[in-house]
Amino acid sequence: MNRPPLVVSIGDPAGIGPELALKAWLQRDTQARPFFVVADPVHLRTLARELGWDVPVSEIEPAAATMAYAQALPVVALRHAFDGTGNDAHGVIEAITRAVEFVRQGAASALVTNPIAKQRLYAAGFQFPGHTEYLGDLAARHWGGTPQPVMMIWSPALAVVPLTIHVPLKDVPGLLSKDAIIATARIVAHDLATRFGLERPRLALSGLNPHAGESGSMGREEIDIIIPAIRQLQAEGLDVRGPLPADTMFHPAARARYDAALCMYHDQALIPAKTLAFDDGVNVTLGLPFVRTSPDHGTAFDIAGKGLANPSSLLAALQLAARLTP
Amino acid sequence: MNRPPLVVSIGDPAGIGPELALKAWLQRDTQARPFFVVADPVHLRTLARELGWDVPVSEIEPAAATMAYAQALPVVALRHAFDGTGNDAHGVIEAITRAVEFVRQGAASALVTNPIAKQRLYAAGFQFPGHTEYLGDLAARHWGGTPQPVMMIWSPALAVVPLTIHVPLKDVPGLLSKDAIIATARIVAHDLATRFGLERPRLALSGLNPHAGESGSMGREEIDIIIPAIRQLQAEGLDVRGPLPADTMFHPAARARYDAALCMYHDQALIPAKTLAFDDGVNVTLGLPFVRTSPDHGTAFDIAGKGLANPSSLLAALQLAARLTP
Numbered sequence: 319m320n321r322p323p324l325v326v327s328i329g330d331p332a333g334i335g336p337e338l339a340l341k342a343w344l345q346r347d348t349q350a351r352p353f354f355v356v357a358d359p360v361h362l363r364t365l366a367r368e369l370g371w372d373v374p375v376s377e378i379e380p381a382a383a384t385m386a387y388a389q390a391l392p393v394v395a396l397r398h399a400f401d402g403t404g405n406d407a408h409g410v411i412e413a414i415t416r417a418v419e420f421v422r423q424g425a426a427s428a429l430v431t432n433p434i435a436k437q438r439l440y441a442a443g444f445q446f447p448g449h450t451e452y453l454g455d456l457a458a459r460h461w462g463g464t465p466q467p468v469m470m471i472w473s474p475a476l477a478v479v480p481l482t483i484h485v486p487l488k489d490v491p492g493l494l495s496k497d498a499i500i501a502t503a504r505i506v507a508h509d510l511a512t513r514f515g516l517e518r519p520r521l522a523l524s525g526l527n528p529h530a531g532e533s534g535s536m537g538r539e540e541i542d543i544i545i546p547a548i549r550q551l552q553a554e555g556l557d558v559r560g561p562l563p564a565d566t567m568f569h570p571a572a573r574a575r576y577d578a579a580l581c582m583y584h585d586q587a588l589i590p591a592k593t594l595a596f597d598d599g600v601n602v603t604l605g606l607p608f609v610r611t612s613p614d615h616g617t618a619f620d621i622a623g624k625g626l627a628n629p630s631s632l633l634a635a636l637q638l639a640a641r642l643t644p
Numbered sequence: 645m646n647r648p649p650l651v652v653s654i655g656d657p658a659g660i661g662p663e664l665a666l667k668a669w670l671q672r673d674t675q676a677r678p679f680f681v682v683a684d685p686v687h688l689r690t691l692a693r694e695l696g697w698d699v700p701v702s703e704i705e706p707a708a709a710t711m712a713y714a715q716a717l718p719v720v721a722l723r724h725a726f727d728g729t730g731n732d733a734h735g736v737i738e739a740i741t742r743a744v745e746f747v748r749q750g751a752a753s754a755l756v757t758n759p760i761a762k763q764r765l766y767a768a769g770f771q772f773p774g775h776t777e778y779l780g781d782l783a784a785r786h787w788g789g790t791p792q793p794v795m796m797i798w799s800p801a802l803a804v805v806p807l808t809i810h811v812p813l814k815d816v817p818g819l820l821s822k823d824a825i826i827a828t829a830r831i832v833a834h835d836l837a838t839r840f841g842l843e844r845p846r847l848a849l850s851g852l853n854p855h856a857g858e859s860g861s862m863g864r865e866e867i868d869i870i871i872p873a874i875r876q877l878q879a880e881g882l883d884v885r886g887p888l889p890a891d892t893m894f895h896p897a898a899r900a901r902y903d904a905a906l907c908m909y910h911d912q913a914l915i916p917a918k919t920l921a922f923d924d925g926v927n928v929t930l931g932l933p934f935v936r937t938s939p940d941h942g943t944a945f946d947i948a949g950k951g952l953a954n955p956s957s958l959l960a961a962l963q964l965a966a967r968l969t970p
Contacts, residue, residue, distance in 0.1 A: 486853050486863030488817040527812050528910035537812030565914035569922035584854035588891035589915045596895035 333617025659943025
């Protein structure tokens with residue numbers, strides 16, 4: 319039996335999300351799982367016309383999406399139309415909220431989110447630091463429990479998980495803790511096993527300092543925090559190695575020795591991820607009761623609406639979402 | 645007229661330097677510039693025999709090196725033989741000291757240094773944090789002035805300069821200064837012009853924080869330190885851009901926009917350098933009155949003496965040293 323289609327939340331209407339959705343449909347693989355978008359159909363029709371792209375937009379309910387997909391981009395219409403005002407923010411949030419509901423109801427198999435601009439949502443009363451935290455809240459509401467979302471950047475070349483993310487570099491050492499490393503590593507190992515089908519996932523942890531501190535001569539966080547965390551994870555039976563010097567853990571032979579790298583901060587994880595897979599990296603959220611992927615880029619307001627945006631990352635996000643919900 | 649040969653300081657006799665010198669001679673390109681080694685010839689002969697490699701070792705003075713090179717590895721003999729005792733450290737230091745003297749005398753065109761183990765030299769009274777500082781001291785002694793050596797990791801794919809190096813990550817923000825960035829950028833621009841033949845070198849500076857701080861929302865070092873430094877460098881007529889988000893400045897299209905990246909700390913520079921060119925990166929010291937290159941790896945005591953070490957980086961270091969002294 320066929321799985322339900324994927325659902326795409328449209329993201330910021332002034333960003334590149336909408337044109338990527340149009341492009342992704344134009345470049346659709348008829349063998350791949352269909353998707354539908356939660357969006358303003360009028361906005362998408364106007365955009366397609368402005369760009370001169372032949373993308374018929376079909377307003378449907380989720381159950382009709384798979385049928386419609388061959389002939390048109392299936393769109394579930396937002397109640398908040400995109401009119402270029404503050405109303406837009408409500409529509410952006412509504413798209414995420416309803417997309418998660420569709421997954422919860424079984425009307426969609428997995429969620430792919432297009433980029434949002436957080437600053438623009440705060441004005442509309444959005445109370446979460448970002449996408450991921452909002453999804454954690456929706457997951458708790460619909461599935462119960464207290465999910466701890468974990469961001470992984472995935473490409474065929476490399477999967478990385480940053481333990482701290484959007485914080486000043488000077489705050490990183492103070493934010494590291496044995497408990498946070500252990501909690502994150504458990505989620506990564508669990509989801510690599512259950513979602514990615516790896517029987518015994520191999521995790522590599524980076525050090526924080528140059529050369530992973532060289533036995534304490536360049537920083538003590540490895541000795542005080544990271545190594546104790548690794549010991550405990552190993553005692554739990556997980557395949558965890560490290561702390562590895564971050565500069566020598568991302569060349570091809572090193573990458574072959576693990577399935578995901580847990581890094582201590584944003585750039586340590588994102589530099590190798592984006593150096594190796596700039597166009598087709600996928601942001602996948604682990605630790606949720608459902609599958610959520612996202613293209614690994616932002617709204618790119620500077621090029622939005624011109625038809626220039628590269629759909630590779632959205633296409634990869636769609637592909638991965640389908641793979642993780644077989 | 646032919647240039648004098650390159651000189652290689654042998655590095656730690658218990659590391660992989662000696663076997664790399666043997667391998668580099670075995671794999672010598674007869675069209676490329678010859679090199680000679682400052683080393684213990686008995687130690688090298690013994691090592692070649694143990695490894696079963698056919699490398700005749702010819703004890704010579706520098707002037708005879710080019711002639712000898714076709715038939716044998718030319719070696720200028722150390723006064724301090726390698727006997728496996730504390731004497732070894734004196735030999736390691738002597739090799740560097742005399743190699744620089746040969747460059748100063750015009751008996752060698754450029755210096756290539758094999759890896760040393762600093763800890764092992766401290767016991768013998770070595771008073772410098774590392775190779776680079778010792779070379780700065782020798783340069784001041786022989787050429788005068790107060791040279792400021794700057795480490796660049798170079799490969800055909802990417803050249804990076806870390807502004808801070810072997811310090812704990814938590815100390816990095818406090819060590820950054822506008823003056824240090826300006827002084828380093830001037831040296832890099834100068835040497836890229838004079839040694840690498842780039843008429844107008846293009847430098848890219850990274851930010852310190854994720855997304856280069858996103859206008860101060862994730863750290864202020866960009867606004868307080870890096871941007872003022874860039875403004876001053878631009879006012880001096882240098883082609884300097886930044887601060888760039890470190891995660892998006894190392895994919896191929898981004899790299900095409902600059903000749904060297906100045907990064908704020910060790911892993912920010914070395915992660916992309918070693919991810920992209922693990923085997924054939926070269927450490928080149930800018931800011932010296934002579935050319936010095938080095939393989940971009942350490943002594944690798946764990947695999948030394950087994951003939952397993954990969955000579956790609958030493959071969960690339962020899963090639964670059966010749967290219968920079970045409």
